[in-house]
Amino acid sequence: MIEFQLDTASGVATYLQLVQQVHQALRLGLLEPGDQLPTAQQVVAKLAINPNTVLKAYRDLEREGLVRARPGQGTFVVGSLPRTDPKTQARLIASMTAWLRSARDAGLGPDEIEAVYRNAFRNCFAEGVA
Amino acid sequence: MTAVLEATGLGKRYGRRWALQDCNFAVPEGKVVGLVGPNGAGKTTLLHLAVELLAPTTGSISMLGHPAGDHPSQLSRVGFVAQETPIYSQLSVAKHLRMGALLNPNWDADMAENRIRQLGLDPRQRAGSLSAGQRAQLALTLATAKRPELLLLDEPVASLDPLARREFLQELMEVVAKHEVSVVLSSHLVADLERVCDFLVVLVASRVELAGDVSELLASHRRLSGPRREAGSLPAGQDVIAESHTDRQSTFLVRTDEPVLDPAWTVAPVSLEDLVLAYMSKARDGQPARRTQLEVLR
Numbered sequence: 514m515i516e517f518q519l520d521t522a523s524g525v526a527t528y529l530q531l532v533q534q535v536h537q538a539l540r541l542g543l544l545e546p547g548d549q550l551p552t553a554q555q556v557v558a559k560l561a562i563n564p565n566t567v568l569k570a571y572r573d574l575e576r577e578g579l580v581r582a583r584p585g586q587g588t589f590v591v592g593s594l595p596r597t598d599p600k601t602q603a604r605l606i607a608s609m610t611a612w613l614r615s616a617r618d619a620g621l622g623p624d625e626i627e628a629v630y631r632n633a634f635r636n637c638f639a640e641g642v643a
Numbered sequence: 644m645t646a647v648l649e650a651t652g653l654g655k656r657y658g659r660r661w662a663l664q665d666c667n668f669a670v671p672e673g674k675v676v677g678l679v680g681p682n683g684a685g686k687t688t689l690l691h692l693a694v695e696l697l698a699p700t701t702g703s704i705s706m707l708g709h710p711a712g713d714h715p716s717q718l719s720r721v722g723f724v725a726q727e728t729p730i731y732s733q734l735s736v737a738k739h740l741r742m743g744a745l746l747n748p749n750w751d752a753d754m755a756e757n758r759i760r761q762l763g764l765d766p767r768q769r770a771g772s773l774s775a776g777q778r779a780q781l782a783l784t785l786a787t788a789k790r791p792e793l794l795l796l797d798e799p800v801a802s803l804d805p806l807a808r809r810e811f812l813q814e815l816m817e818v819v820a821k822h823e824v825s826v827v828l829s830s831h832l833v834a835d836l837e838r839v840c841d842f843l844v845v846l847v848a849s850r851v852e853l854a855g856d857v858s859e860l861l862a863s864h865r866r867l868s869g870p871r872r873e874a875g876s877l878p879a880g881q882d883v884i885a886e887s888h889t890d891r892q893s894t895f896l897v898r899t900d901e902p903v904l905d906p907a908w909t910v911a912p913v914s915l916e917d918l919v920l921a922y923m924s925k926a927r928d929g930q931p932a933r934r935t936q937l938e939v940l941r
Contacts, residue, residue: 519838521837526858526861527838553820554817554820554821557813558813558816558817559813560813561812561813561816562816562838563675563819564816564819565674565675565841566841567820
């Protein structure tokens with residue numbers, strides 16, 4: 514069984530934090546098919562959040578085919594997520610490091626580098642959403 | 644879907660002063676509603692109108708589908724905890740439970756006793772010697788053991804320290820998860836409610852400034868910042884709630900159902916607290932925010 518944590522300063526919607534933590538646990542192998550998720554009652558008793566938030570997160574996970582609710586028993590993991598391939602991860606870190614070095618060599622400080630990164634990140638993921 | 648709480652043209656006047664005027668909103672079933680507003684905005688008046696401790700001057704308020712005053716028995720379907728969590732300080736915890744059992748037709752004695760045990764309260768202890776947090780928990784136990792369909796709590800956590808506050812909200816959310824009860828809780832602090840509420844009613848200076856589903860409210864508000872611009876130049880679908888300007892830069896908090904496509908803007912989501920504060924200062928500074936130039940965000 515996993516335990517959820519909440520980062521109220523992150524600005525990420527609460528239900529999304531729960532979804533992401535399940536994704537993360539699946540990627541790390543902390544959760545496997547057959548495992549039970551905490552009940553809504555257990556989650557709200559610990560985090561003091563609205564039960565509907567937990568149910569919304571579980572519904573999202575169910576829609577993704579990762580968990581299934583069994584009436585009267587609880588919510589169980591039925592799917593899995595591919596773990597990020599270590600080689601791919603290493604390759605990405607290498608190219609990111611090369612990029613950071615070139616930015617630093619171009620005279621940018623950490624703040625400026627972060628601003629550039631955020632800009633690029635936003636352009637890449639938020640096209641049309643804004 | 645029936646509304647658990649619905650106000651129609653609701654108003655209450657004390658002498659010459661309107662404590663509440665022209666209130667219109669409807670809260671759907673199964674929600675945890677945050678009733679937010681500064682001190683003196685009319686939150687307590689609104690709750691007292693709902694439970695018939697007051698009679699409205701204008702309009703009406705209905706609970707669980709019936710107008711207040713229509714059905715005497717409907718108050719048994721509602722749990723109400725007034726401000727300062729009133730208890731009888733001379734009576735023991737056990738006597739409070741006994742009183743609850745005698746006064747309420749649907750009293751759930753098992754639930755009440757279980758909760759007292761879980762809270763670690765000594766049934767023989769006099770309520771007057773409990774801590775503020777324990778008193779609040781006792782009041783919540785009494786209100787929930789009558790097995791209401793709707794719980795109304797007036798400033799339930801205002802007098803509690805942070806730990807007792809968290810424990811109270813944990814207990815409350817457990818009750819919601821277990822018994823599927825709708826809840827309205829008032830507070831002058833948004834931060835208290837942010838985690839638990841999925842519906843918000845913002846009351847400022849006797850009027851409802853904002854009412855709606857929290858996720859919809861957050862989805863429909865955006866903070867835009869970019870080069871200096873007048874509010875009047877924004878497209879028609881973007882309602883300006885708050886704006887601030889420097890000589891080069893403008894920041895707007897807008898309500899819009901459309902995506903903001905103008906590439907000049909940096910668009911960011913708004914937190915619930917910022918959203919509420921923006922509506923509060925808008926109400927305080929007078930309405931037409933669209934034309935005025937010097938308006939601060941907080």
